[in-house]
Amino acid sequence: MAVNESVVMKKTPVRDFFKKFWEKRKKKTKHTWQLMKKNKEKYVMVAPFMILFSVFTVLPVLISIFFSFTNFNMLEFPDFIGFENYKRLFLADDIFLIAIKNTLILAIITGPLSYLMCFGFAWLINELKRPLRVFLTVVFYAPSISGNAYLIWKLIFSSDMYGYANSWLMDLGFINEPILWLQDTSYIMPILIIVQLWLSLGVSFLSFIAGLQTVDKTLYEAGAIDGIRNRWQELWFITLPSMKPQLLFGAVMQITTSLSISSISIELAGFPSVEYAGHTIVTHLYDFGSVRYEMGYASAIASLLFFVMIFTNLIVQKLLRKVGR
Amino acid sequence: MDFEYMTLRQKIRRILRFGKVGSSGKRLNRSVWGDIFLFFFLGLFGLFSAWPLIFVINNAFKPLNEIFLFPPKLFVQNPTTSNFRDMFNLMSNSWIPFSRYIFNTLFITLIGTSGSVFISSLAAFPLAKFNFPGSKTMSKMIVYSLMFSGAVTGIPNFVIISKLGLLDSYWAVLLPTFSSSLGLFLMRNFMTQIPTDLIESAKMDGASDFYTYLHIIMPLAKPAWLTLIILQFQSLWGATGGSFIYSEKLKPLSYGLSQIANAGVARTGVVAAVSLFMLIVPISVFIISQSQVIETMASSGIKD
Numbered sequence: 001m002a003v004n005e006s007v008v009m010k011k012t013p014v015r016d017f018f019k020k021f022w023e024k025r026k027k028k029t030k031h032t033w034q035l036m037k038k039n040k041e042k043y044v045m046v047a048p049f050m051i052l053f054s055v056f057t058v059l060p061v062l063i064s065i066f067f068s069f070t071n072f073n074m075l076e077f078p079d080f081i082g083f084e085n086y087k088r089l090f091l092a093d094d095i096f097l098i099a100i101k102n103t104l105i106l107a108i109i110t111g112p113l114s115y116l117m118c119f120g121f122a123w124l125i126n127e128l129k130r131p132l133r134v135f136l137t138v139v140f141y142a143p144s145i146s147g148n149a150y151l152i153w154k155l156i157f158s159s160d161m162y163g164y165a166n167s168w169l170m171d172l173g174f175i176n177e178p179i180l181w182l183q184d185t186s187y188i189m190p191i192l193i194i195v196q197l198w199l200s201l202g203v204s205f206l207s208f209i210a211g212l213q214t215v216d217k218t219l220y221e222a223g224a225i226d227g228i229r230n231r232w233q234e235l236w237f238i239t240l241p242s243m244k245p246q247l248l249f250g251a252v253m254q255i256t257t258s259l260s261i262s263s264i265s266i267e268l269a270g271f272p273s274v275e276y277a278g279h280t281i282v283t284h285l286y287d288f289g290s291v292r293y294e295m296g297y298a299s300a301i302a303s304l305l306f307f308v309m310i311f312t313n314l315i316v317q318k319l320l321r322k323v324g325r
Numbered sequence: 326m327d328f329e330y331m332t333l334r335q336k337i338r339r340i341l342r343f344g345k346v347g348s349s350g351k352r353l354n355r356s357v358w359g360d361i362f363l364f365f366f367l368g369l370f371g372l373f374s375a376w377p378l379i380f381v382i383n384n385a386f387k388p389l390n391e392i393f394l395f396p397p398k399l400f401v402q403n404p405t406t407s408n409f410r411d412m413f414n415l416m417s418n419s420w421i422p423f424s425r426y427i428f429n430t431l432f433i434t435l436i437g438t439s440g441s442v443f444i445s446s447l448a449a450f451p452l453a454k455f456n457f458p459g460s461k462t463m464s465k466m467i468v469y470s471l472m473f474s475g476a477v478t479g480i481p482n483f484v485i486i487s488k489l490g491l492l493d494s495y496w497a498v499l500l501p502t503f504s505s506s507l508g509l510f511l512m513r514n515f516m517t518q519i520p521t522d523l524i525e526s527a528k529m530d531g532a533s534d535f536y537t538y539l540h541i542i543m544p545l546a547k548p549a550w551l552t553l554i555i556l557q558f559q560s561l562w563g564a565t566g567g568s569f570i571y572s573e574k575l576k577p578l579s580y581g582l583s584q585i586a587n588a589g590v591a592r593t594g595v596v597a598a599v600s601l602f603m604l605i606v607p608i609s610v611f612i613i614s615q616s617q618v619i620e621t622m623a624s625s626g627i628k629d
Contacts, residue, residue: 032458039458041534042451049448050463052504055485057470060478067481074484117370124367136367138612139375145559145607152377152600155593162393164380198374203507203556231359245514252471260474282476289480290568298480306477313472 061306067299074293085300096301098276099284102189103259106280109193111258114200118250121201122208123235137209144202150264153195157181157268185277188269192278195264200257204250211246215239244321251316259309262286281305381604384597385409392593408598415585415595421573426581433495433564433577437502438557442550444503449512450538454524464513470506486569497569502561508553515549516542551614559607579603 036043068085070078089096125136143150156164159180166178181187215238223238240247262282265271269278272287281301289298379399384392386404416423451457452464475482482501491497519542527537543550565580582599585592 036458039451039455042455042457042460045451045534045538046448046463048444049504049509052444052500053467053470053506053509056482056501056504057478057506058466059485060481061473063481063484064477121367121370124363127363134612134615136371137615138608139371141611142378142604142608143374145604145611152381156377156380164399198377201374206552230356256472256474260476262476282474285476285479295480302477302480306473309473309477310469 064299064302064306067296068303070296070299072296072299074295078296081296085297086304088297089300089304095276095279096281096284099279099281102276102278103261103280103282105189106192106196106261107255107258110196110200110261111254114197114258115204115250115254117197118201118205118254119208119247122205122212123239126209126212140201141205143199150195150199151267153191153198154182154268157191159183182269183274185275188273188277191268192261192265195268196258196261199264200254202253202257204253207246207249207253208243211243212239215242248317248320251320252313255313255316256309259305259312378604381597381600384594385601387594387597389594408594409602411592411595412585412598412602416581419581419585421576421581423581425574426576426578429495429575430562430564430578433498434558434561436495437499437561438554440499440503441505441508441557442553445505445508445553446512446543446546446550447538449509449516450542451534452509453513453516454519454521467506467509467513471510483568493570493572493575495570495575498561498564498566502557505557508557511552511556512546512549515546519545555611555614558610562607563603 067078069080069082071081071084072078121140125133125140128136158164159166159178159182161167161170161178163178163181165181166175169175170178179187181191219238219242220234223234228234228237260282261280265273265278265280265283266286271283273279282305285298285301285305288294288301376399383399383401385408386406387401388403388405388407391398391402452460452467486492486497486500491500523541523545524537527541532540563579564577565583566576570576582603585595585599
């Protein structure tokens with residue numbers, strides 16, 4: 001009897017707990033369901049975008065990760081091969097290692113530099129009065145307006161003596177015979193960096209200009225009274241902290257573009273470039289995806305790139321949030 | 326004060342007009358030498374940024390003998406419009422009538438831009454202004470999707486579009502454009518700044534969410550959708566259709582023009598004319614809506 005009682009005593013709280021939990025869950029689900037019903041119209045409004053977004057952005061990422069574990073060539077049904085693709089990438093593909101090296105060099109140089117350029121020019125332009133400001137905004141933004149304006153650089157760095165760079169250098173007596181700019185492995189990377197920097201004043205630049213214009217003007221006057229003595233102090237203590245959201249957004253944009261440099265390399269240095277000197281992760285991806293149709297392997301490259309981009313972005317976001325705190 | 330009685334310092338200031346002016350009319354925290362240094366710096370990089378464009382403009386108006394002049398000159402000596410005449414001649418002789426390419430590009434650009442603006446603003450309003458189950462997750466997903474580029478999703482996108490049977494149609498270009506997360510992100514961040522009181526008072530008067538969106542939010546968010554129009558116009562205007570559109574008669578203008586340009590050295594002048602032609606339209610669109618753009622991009626940031 002006594003034993004029985006103790007069992008019951010012990011059991012009841014446990015059962016109670018589950019009962020309560022279940023009840024709570026049910027209530028919560030019901031509550032959520034009611035909320036959803038109440039917001040029916042909002043779901044209808046969000047639906048067209050979210051459906052397309054799922055089909056063309058979310059699903060592709062998942063499919064890409066799935067394909068990366070298979071051997072897929074667009075014709076046969078993909079078969080599962082585990083981590084083979086990833087092993088091959090790092091252990092058996094020397095060209096991929098070159099691509100990683102080039103991508104990192106390009107990203108480490110053009111990423112931060114283009115970010116600083118975007119901010120620096122936006123800041124300087126913001127100091128100017130209206131007509132000049134609009135004019136310079138157009139001048140700086142123009143290179144990224146047109147999809148393939150960078151092809152102009154192909155004429156400039158053309159390798160015969162009619163190329164502008166060659167003819168000027170020869171005219172000035174620096175060189176005696178034309179330099180093969182886009183075939184010489186030691187010039188390809190610097191040229192790609194220059195062209196990428198030229199292209200880099202894009203969306204983030206516009207975002208910074210806009211951000212600068214919304215900084216509360218009275219803060220500057222208050223700052224001047226509080227002893228801010230020059231423009232640099234003003235920049236550091238007032239402007240930068242007020243523009244944090246734009247700074248974060250700009251960082252995301254610059255990181256993503258600097259890690260996916262490919263079309264300028266394909267158009268300027270050729271595909272494949274001489275000794276793979278201009279080969280990047282994305283051109284490697286293009287090689288396997290659109291030329292060799294090794295989709296499984298290409299998906300492994302794409303998935304890797306996906307994680308690298310997300311990871312870099314999250315780290316930089318964390319660092320930038322700390323600035324000014 | 327008369328210009329001639331100013332000190333050198335004041336003259337420079339009057340010319341450069343750098344800096345913010347406080348309510349008292351005095352400039353805050355700006356030294357003249359700093360102004361001069363920064364002005365030259367801006368000018369230098371302005372030239373770097375502009376000179377390939379100056380180059381294209383000049384080349385487009387050069388006669389053939391000037392293009393192959395050695396050493397080449399940057400500025401045109403005897404401007405002609407012959408390159409443009411050649412461009413239009415080649416256009417009218419091409420296999421597919423050029424009006425078809427122009428129609429394709431106009432169709433893709435107009436439908437793509439307006440569709441994208443409508444769909445993303447429609448979704449941005451509830452996400453910006455209301456809290457409902459799933460809204461936070463959706464916003465977060467969109468922020469994450471800004472963090473990787475289209476290269477990542479290229480292959481599966483091709484598979485999906487071909488499985489949906491959309492290959493070789495306008496839709497293969499249009500549908501992915503409609504779901505641009507950058508567009509939704511810009512719209513959402515702009516709409517967050519619209520006062521909630523406005524929406525609540527509309528609700529009190531019995532307005533539905535869609536009515537509020539159409540009659541209150543959209544007029545207020547004009548700068549935001551003007552920005553989006555510029556960004557989408559730019560990318561669609563230059564679209565070549567890539568591997569998604571392979572029928573010649575559905576190919577857009579930039580493809581047709583690149584075919585003209587591909588015929589070698591003899592067409593160098595035409596290439597310049599073509600580039601100028603492709604550049605001039607988006608730049609004009611940009612300049613026209615420039616003043617509005619600036620306002621929107623202010624709200625483009627990622628909030629803590």
